[in-house]
Amino acid sequence: MMSRTEAFLWLNLLLVLHVGAQFRRQQWPVPYRRYDYRPDVDPYCKALYPFCPTGDRDGQIPEMREWDVISVYRLQTPVWEFKYGDLLGKFHIMHDAIGFSSSEMGTNYTIEWYELFQLGNCTFPHIRPDVYPPFWCNQGAACFFEGIDDLHWSQNGTLEKIGEISGGQFNYLSQWIQDDNETGIYYETWTVLSDPSPNATVWFESYDCSQFVHRTYKKLTELGAELSSRSQTNYTKIYLYSGEPTYLGNDSAIFGQPALKNLAMDIRNFYHTFRPHQSIIDFAISLLEAYKKVTMEKSFYLYYNFEYWHLPMKPPYVQITYEEVPLP
Numbered sequence: 001m002m003s004r005t006e007a008f009l010w011l012n013l014l015l016v017l018h019v020g021a022q023f024r025r026q027q028w029p030v031p032y033r034r035y036d037y038r039p040d041v042d043p044y045c046k047a048l049y050p051f052c053p054t055g056d057r058d059g060q061i062p063e064m065r066e067w068d069v070i071s072v073y074r075l076q077t078p079v080w081e082f083k084y085g086d087l088l089g090k091f092h093i094m095h096d097a098i099g100f101s102s103s104e105m106g107t108n109y110t111i112e113w114y115e116l117f118q119l120g121n122c123t124f125p126h127i128r129p130d131v132y133p134p135f136w137c138n139q140g141a142a143c144f145f146e147g148i149d150d151l152h153w154s155q156n157g158t159l160e161k162i163g164e165i166s167g168g169q170f171n172y173l174s175q176w177i178q179d180d181n182e183t184g185i186y187y188e189t190w191t192v193l194s195d196p197s198p199n200a201t202v203w204f205e206s207y208d209c210s211q212f213v214h215r216t217y218k219k220l221t222e223l224g225a226e227l228s229s230r231s232q233t234n235y236t237k238i239y240l241y242s243g244e245p246t247y248l249g250n251d252s253a254i255f256g257q258p259a260l261k262n263l264a265m266d267i268r269n270f271y272h273t274f275r276p277h278q279s280i281i282d283f284a285i286s287l288l289e290a291y292k293k294v295t296m297e298k299s300f301y302l303y304y305n306f307e308y309w310h311l312p313m314k315p316p317y318v319q320i321t322y323e324e325v326p327l328p
């Protein structure tokens with residue numbers, strides 16, 4: 001028989017091995033993958049509304065004079081507000097952007113990062129009869145254009161000056177924006193957490209318009225800008241809650257192997273519930289369907305970095321919050 005000390009040592013060894021294996025296996029949150037370049041969009045994906053209609057075709061950002069003084073604006077507007085029983089409470093989905101205005105030239109500009117094919121297409125794929133893996137139209141990109149539509153932002157949202165930078169700093173920023181745009185190519189709606197507490201483990205981070213705004217603010221402070229806001233800076237987050245996720249694989253690993261047929265069918269069936277995504281109302285209905293399905297089956301297939309993960313879902317399953325993220 002094993003003595004107590006021996007048993008204790010074994011237990012410790014097992015723990016060390018277990019923790020070691022965990023450590024090698026996975027880093028949380030899973031890093032959002034950067035790509036060398038942005039691939040062409042598949043012709044199957046057709047935008048109902050053209051992406052960045054008034055932006056420069058090649059995404060050029062004009063160069064400012066070194067000594068110009070550029071004001072920086074925080075822009076926010078509700079996408080929609082919608083009350084649907086008390087299942088998900090009141091949706092409070094906001095769109096965020098950043099404005100700049102040049103004192104030397106008197107011109108102003110808006111930059112925003114958003115979906116090429118709208119939110120629904122970035123959240124739920126298409127299940128096509130003729131294509132085995134679910135088909136995603138999930139690219140997102142930065143759009144830079146001249147003008148700030150004061151009314152659009154200020155009437156029901158926010159238009160607030162939060163700082164000033166030099167033309168030189170602006171030029172650095174615009175190079176950074178173009179690199180960021182080239183390497184961060186897809187939109188991710190969900191943030192996945194272990195639970196709703198402040199100490200929760202973050203399994204996956206979203207990659208959306210507000211994350212772009214946070215990255216840009218961070219870059220601006222790195223470049224020496226000081227940003228401050230008189231009001232609370234709140235942002236929309238769309239959460240899933242789950243136990244530790246399991247990696248499943250990419251399209252060819254799952255859908256190209258007869259041995260994984262059951263998993264492949266399960267993923268197709270999971271996404272089959274959700275309707276085609278024409279309008280924001282369709283998206284709302286799909287969200288509610290997702291909520292019902294997830295509470296019943298306690299299971300979710302997340303697509304992240306063009307790979308599938310299984311999430312063992314747990315209460316409160318899905319939540320939309322509007323919470324503070326302070327300026328850097």
Ligand SMILES: *[C@@H]1O[C@H](CO)[C@@H](O)[C@H](O)[C@H]1NC(C)=O
Pocket residue numbers: 044045046047048049116117118121126137277278279
């Ligand atoms: C979503 O993608 C489908 C398939 O390409 C497309 O028909 C539809 O217009 C897209 N929805 C929006 C709102 O762009």
Ligand SMILES: *[C@@H]1O[C@H](CO)[C@@H](O)[C@H](O)[C@H]1NC(C)=O
Pocket residue numbers: 038052055056057058059060141142143144177178181182
């Ligand atoms: C970002 O990429 C998209 C898609 O290629 C392009 O339309 C847009 O002009 C680019 N934006 C910037 C600011 O480079």
Ligand SMILES: *[C@@H]1O[C@H](CO)[C@@H](O)[C@H](O)[C@H]1NC(C)=O
Pocket residue numbers: 073099101107108147148150
């Ligand atoms: C941006 O420029 C337009 C046109 O000159 C002007 O009406 C608007 O007030 C400006 N907005 C800001 C925030 O500078």
Ligand SMILES: *[C@@H]1O[C@H](CO)[C@@H](O)[C@H](O)[C@H]1NC(C)=O
Pocket residue numbers: 151152155156
């Ligand atoms: C602001 O909200 C009111 C009431 O909901 C609406 O009628 C109006 O069109 C909104 N304005 C803008 C610019 O979105």
Ligand SMILES: *[C@@H]1O[C@H](CO)[C@@H](O)[C@H](O)[C@H]1NC(C)=O
Pocket residue numbers: 197198199
């Ligand atoms: C979060 O973690 C801190 C430090 O580990 C601990 O003091 C605190 O009680 C935790 N809070 C919750 C809500 O678990």
Ligand SMILES: *[C@@H]1O[C@H](CO)[C@@H](O)[C@H](O)[C@H]1NC(C)=O
Pocket residue numbers: 249250251252253
């Ligand atoms: C899919 O994953 C396999 C490993 O499981 C890898 O060899 C392959 O390159 C991946 N395919 C793509 C398109 O990333």
Ligand SMILES: *[C@@H]1O[C@H](CO)[C@@H](O)[C@H](O)[C@H]1NC(C)=O
Pocket residue numbers: 232234322323324
């Ligand atoms: C903003 O976020 C804070 C904390 O995250 C919250 O207490 C507050 O109610 C939010 N404000 C609004 C208008 O929702």
